Amino acid sequence: MGDFIDYYYIMLEREMNYSEREEQLNKRIIKDYLRFGSVEEVFRRSNFDLPISTSGVHRLIDKWGVVKAAGPNTELGEVIMFLEKLAREKIPLETLYSKLPPSFETSKVTLHRVLSCIKHGLVRRVGVGLVVTPEGDESQMLIGRDISTPRAEFGKYYGNLSIPVGFSKKGESRQDSLTRVLQREVFSALTVEREFPYELLDGDLRPFMQLYLADTVVSIYHLEIPYQLAQRAESWVLSDLRFEAIENVLAESETKTYRSGVFEVAKHYIDFSSRGLVQVPPLLSISDLNLAFNPALARIYV
Secondary structure, three states: HHHHHHHHHHHHHHHHHHHHHHHHHHHHHHHHHHHHHHHHHHHOOOOOOOOHHHHHHHHHHHOOOOEEEEOOOOHHOOOOOOOHHHHHOOOOHHHHHOOOOOOOOOHHHHHHHHHHHHHHHHOEEEEEEEEEEEOOOEEEEEEEOOOOEEHHHEEOOOOOEEEEEEOOOOOHHHHHHHHHHHHHEEEHHHHHHOOHHHHHHHOOOOEEEEEOOOEEEEEEEEEEHOOOOOOOEOOOOOOEOOOOHHHHHHHHOOOEEEEEHHHHHHHHHHHHHHHOOOOOOOOEEEEEHHHHHHHHHOOOOO
């Protein structure tokens, strides 16, 4: 009888160790997915040495409650940096493109298409952004440092400041769009631990602003969160998440490097806040980047 009990406990311990290892592996996969944005990149970063199939990872992501990335849209940041440099140097697109290193991934065809959309006031893609404020204080907004791959050829280095923002899918629910951004850029660690605060999105959230940036229209929402929850914010896309006085954001826009669109969002949020957080319909605004290529848009948008 004693031998049987010893064997039982040995097998139970092995089973527990296996379960713990499986849990740690699953968390690592979810963390990498939130960081890199695609299943393919998760496998590539692990040298294709994961004890799970591609379909298994997709099932794991769904089981974990993670809202999947909104398609192959990772080149937007690269496109914006290219357009910013193009606007500054005022040279033909082909001339600037010919100077780029092989590591630049966006094709010339895509850049021409984006530029054509801007000049004709057209939109190809949609996104969402968040002005996150601490509970009871509308004078501060959550910002973080963009730690995506730097591009020295554009003068972009680690540390560009940004609000949480990302792509969404046309026709998807507002809750899915907002959850995706929060999971990837605000509450990544809580998502990995299966503690994502879904209750934050229970209300009838509506955008107070729509910002036209490159070939994308970004719907901007205001979200108020408890300060204690904000202290648990952690992301592998935006580092050093913190609340910053909005007046400081506006005052420092010339001396600090902000992601395109942040200044416009901060400026219009102050107006939105002064009206008691009521904005129906949402304010339409054109980014300075788009105005650089199509000044006529200033007569249409704020």
